[in-house]
Amino acid sequence: MAEPIIIAKDLEVSFGNNTVLDGLSLSVPRGEILGVVGASGSGKSVLLRTLIGLVAKTRGSVSVLGVDQDSASEEEWQAVERRWGVLFQRGALFSSLTVLQNIQFLMRETLDISQELMDEVAMAKLEMVGLTPADATKFPSELSGGMTKRAALARALSIDPEIVFLDEPTSGLDPISAGELDELIKTLQKTLGLTVFMVTHDLESLYAICDRVAAIADGKIVADGPISTMLKAKHPWVKAYFRGQRGNLLAAQREQPAL
Ligand SMILES: Nc1ncnc2c1ncn2[C@@H]1O[C@H](COP(=O)(O)OP(=O)(O)OP(=O)(O)O)[C@@H](O)[C@H]1O
Secondary structure, X not given: OOOEEEEEXXXXXXXXXXXXXXXXXXXXXXXXXXXXXXXXXXXHHHHHHHHOXXXXXXXXXXXXXXXXOOOOOHHHHXXXXXXXXXXXXXXXXXXXXXXXXXXXXXXXXXOOOOHHHHHHHHHHHHHHOOOOHHHHXXXXXXXXXXXXXXXXXXXXXXXOOOEEEEEOOOOOOOHHHHHHHHHHHHHHHHHHXXXXXXXXXOXXXXXXXXXXXXXXXXXXXXXEEOHHHHHHOOOHHHHHHHHOXXXXXXXXXXXXXXX
């Protein structure tokens, strides 16, 4: 098994009296696509934000790419931050910048390269996510939902990360666009060797591209494994999610491919 590059141990995160994560432990090996599921408000986004240091934990430890959040110096943490990309659930793009400028935002901050080279690299990222050169000069308000997600993904990939953290990448997309985005994420994982930490509600995505799924309930991981493990899980929420009407339909489709 590949080395774990995201390790969370005994995490607790509280907001006042609201304890959202309560002794959560999880590790993600290099090259894996992990899908994180859970009921609305169960703490999926909080977990993502805690792993990347945007939310303070009240207990436990986080290590990413071998760097421990608590013992790392500011420089060490900044250096490790440059090795991941993030696609946030909301507010994915800066509205006053064009698509190309959005993609270049982090590059400008972290890479010491000429504008010409930056344009070239950003155009390559744009193409990688299936956008056209004509989209480069558009503003976020001129993009469809699917195009916005793709542009945000291009921005997350702008500085060649080893890990991408994706918060509901397919939410708000029609099933065809969602399927295309899933394929894109899978292709990027295969070709770039990316490790993908993906928060999702999308059962289709879990079936289509995730190597492993982790389910959060009661502040902890209550089931963890490939889809086959989730289908047998005993936890009531996990059972209802994977063995509800829609879950059963998908499970049946996968077991019996259409002729
Ligand atoms: N900055 C914050 N301050 C206070 N409470 C917060 C903050 N961020 C999140 N929470 C609370 O933490 C809980 C978990 O929120 P989170 O966004 O992680 O849920 P989620 O599982 O991602 O839900 P959804 O599927 O609806 O996006 C919620 O009760 C939310 O109100």
